[in-house]
Amino acid sequence: MNEAALVLEQIRTPMAGSPHVLDVDLRIAAGEFVALVGPSRSGKSLVIELAAGLVRPEAGRVVLLGHEWNDTQESEQTPVRLRVGTVLQQPGLLSNMTLFHNVLLPLRYHHGAMPERSREQAVMAQLERLGVAPMRDRFPAELNQGEVRRAAIARALILDPEVLLLDDPVAGLDAEMVLALKACIEEHRAHHPLTVVAALRAFSPLIEGADRLAVLQDGRVVADGARDTVACAVPEMLRKYVE
CATH class of the missing domain: 3.40.50.300 (P-loop containing nucleotide triphosphate hydrolases)
Structure with a gap:
């Protein structure tokens, strides 16, 4: 087993x-x-x-x-x-950050030595997979429930849990x-x-x-x-x- x-x-x-x-x-x-x-x-x-x-x-x-x-x-x-990547019923995106920066935050905080360009590419690749790349510059209040949920899942996956x-x-x-x-x-x-x-x-x-x-x-x-x-x-x- x-x-x-x-x-x-x-x-x-x-x-x-x-x-x-x-x-x-x-x-x-x-x-x-x-x-x-x-x-x-x-x-x-x-x-x-x-x-x-x-x-x-x-x-x-x-x-x-x-x-x-x-x-x-x-x-x-x-x-x-x-x-571990966790997404609860309330996804918990930061209201003062765009979708892009919400997903980028874990990389910036925990992988500071990673080149900025590489971090941005990783975020955009994750947003593309989940179909929310066009909303990258919107704030959580400007997103619908499904978009917020997908952004939170992208953030949960960004550190390869x-x-x-x-x-x-x-x-x-x-x-x-x-x-x-x-x-x-x-x-x-x-x-x-x-x-x-x-x-x-x-x-x-x-x-x-x-x-x-x-x-x-x-x-x-x-x-x-x-x-x-x-x-x-x-x-x-x-x-x-x-x-």
């Missing part, structure tokens, strides 16, 4: 706005693409937040790239976070842009080792690129495996999320 990129072991923690408790065990191998699917308030976003080290569980442990968040000191977290955590990555994207995002992730995985964990709120063509689906309901994983296997295993009311 491949080395695990992410392990959620015996996790038990409250879910905001829900009477249920997240109660999961999940292991994601390095290089694997796992889509988390299921109804609203089933725990998908909380899994992403736990994986990113933004929330600590009441019980259990979260291990990302060999580092257990509970045992990782604040001073030791930055090197881990640089190996080992793990990409995406919460609702297709929000605001039309069918053509979802396919463009799927192609971008596939291209990145073809050239760089990349583990992808994506929380999806409805069926999406992005699921077709996943190696595994984990179906959540009321804080529990009710099915986990290849899409065809999961589609046969889940209750009828959950099939709309996987097919």
Whole structure:
């Protein structure tokens, strides 16, 4: 079995706005693409937040790239976070920077020795892949939801992370842009080792690129495996999320 990129072991923690408790065990191998699917308030976003080290569980442990968040000191977290690209439901672009400079910022901050021209080329290549290059000089307030989301994904990928955590990555994207995002992730995985964990709120063509689906309901994983296997295993009311 491949080395695990992410392990959620015996996790038990409250879910905001829900009477249920997240109660999961999940292991994601390095290089694997796992889509988390299921109804609203089933725990998908909380899994992403736990994986990113933004929330600590009441019980259990979260291990990302060999580092257990509970045992990782604040001073030791930055090197881990640089190996992870994270896009939450609120993408968090800086409002006083253009799209281009939002994506450039991680390179400028963490790769200061990289020639400016090389940094600019890397940013533009990422923007082109995600179809937002024409908006490079716009500020976040001038972008629609899908454009903001794609810009945030471009920023998350710019440092060539080992793990990409995406919460609702297709929000605001039309069918053509979802396919463009799927192609971008596939291209990145073809050239760089990349583990992808994506929380999806409805069926999406992005699921077709996943190696595994984990179906959540009321804080529990009710099915986990290849899409065809999961589609046969889940209750009828959950099939709309996987097919």
